[in-house]
Amino acid sequence: MALPYALEKQVAIAAVRRACVLTSSVFNQLVKGETLTKDDKSPVTVGDFSAQAVVNTLLTRAFPDDPIVGEEDAADLRAESGAVMRERIVGLANDTLTADLQEGEKEEWGLGPSHRQTAAQILDTIDRGTFNGGPTGRMWTLDPIDGTKGFLRGEQYAVCLALIVNSRVELGVMGCPNLPISSANPSGPKGAIFVAVRGQGAHQFSLSNPFSDPPIPLTIPAFTQEDLNLLESVEKAHAKLSFNDRVAEILGITRPPTRMDSQAKYCSLARGDGGIYLRMPVGSGYKEKIWDHAPGSVLVEEAGGVITNSRGEPLDFGLGRTLGENFGVVAAGKVPHARVLEAVQQAQKEESK
C-alpha cells in the first residue's frame, strides 16, 4: 500500500519544480514595469503571479475539491491598468505548463503541449487561491515566491506549498532555486527541494531531478555552543533583529547570525546550516501569514526540531489566512529550543522595564 499522502507529495513536488523553473527564468528576464507594489507596500512580480497559476493548475486538476489559501490574487491583473502584466503572466504560465512531461509528472495534471489556457482561465486559476482558511477540512496553502525581496536581489527565495488537514500541516514542499545543494560547498551547484510528510521524515531532493535522484534525509544535528547561531530575516521590517542580538548575547552565542530571505531559513535549520530560527514582531501590528510558515514548520518538526511562538505555544494553522495575534516564531532543535524560549522571555522582561 502507498504511504499516506503519496499522491499529494508527488503532485506538490512536480508543481513546485515547474514553478521554480519559471521563477528562475523570469529572474533572468525581469524588466522594469514587471513588479507591482501591493497595498501593504510589499512587492509582487510577474513571477509571483505566474508561479501561483502554475501550482494552482496542478492542484486543481489533481485535487479539484481542495481549496487553496494562496498569497496572491488576480484583482490587479483584471483591471485595464494590468493588461501588459496580465499578458506576460499568461504567457509565462502557459510556457511553463505546456513544457514536455518529465519523469513523475502526469498529463492529467494540466501539463504538456496540449494544455494551453486562455487568459481568463489563468486569472481564475490564480484566484483559486482566495480561500480564507479555517479550522477544519483539507486545504493547501501556497506562497508562489516567498522572499520576493530576496528574489529581486538575486538572493534567496522559495516556492512554498503545504497541505493542511484539520489545522495540522501534513505535507510541506519548498523549492529553493538559489540555495546551494550542499552548504559545505556554498559556491557549488544550486537548487534544492525540501519535502516533509508528517510521520515520514524530512528530505532534500535535487531541484533538477526530484523524482530520480536519491532523496537526502535531514536531521537537525546536536550543536556545540561554538557552532550554534541564529537564522534571521534580511529585512529589518520583517523581524526585530536588535532583539535577536540580545537573545544571542544571553545565550552566549559567538557565531554571527545568518541572514537569509524566505523559508530557505527553515530549510537551512533542518539541514543544520544554522541552529536557531528567531522571528520576533517589529511592533507594527502585522500578523504572520500561514503560507510563510506552514511548510517550514512541518519540515523542522520532521527533522526532529520544535517550532512554537515566543510563549512556547504551537503555531495555529486553523485561524484563517494568518496565524492570529503575533507572538513571533521560535524554531530549533529540541535541546536549544527550550534555552532559546527562556532567553527570549528574559529579553522581553528587560525590554519592558
Ligand SMILES: Nc1ncnc2c1ncn2[C@@H]1O[C@H](COP(=O)(O)O)[C@@H](OP(=O)(O)O)[C@H]1O
Ligand atoms: N511587517 C512584517 N513582519 C513580518 N513579516 C512580514 C512583514 N511584512 C511582510 N512580511 C512577510 O515576510 C515574508 C518574507 O520573510 P523573510 O523576511 O523571512 O524573507 C514576506 O513574504 P513574501 O516575500 O512572500 O511576500 C511577507 O509575507
Ligand SMILES: [Mg+2]
Ligand atoms: Mg508577498
Ligand SMILES: [Mg+2]
Ligand atoms: Mg512569503
Ligand SMILES: [Mg+2]
Ligand atoms: Mg510571496
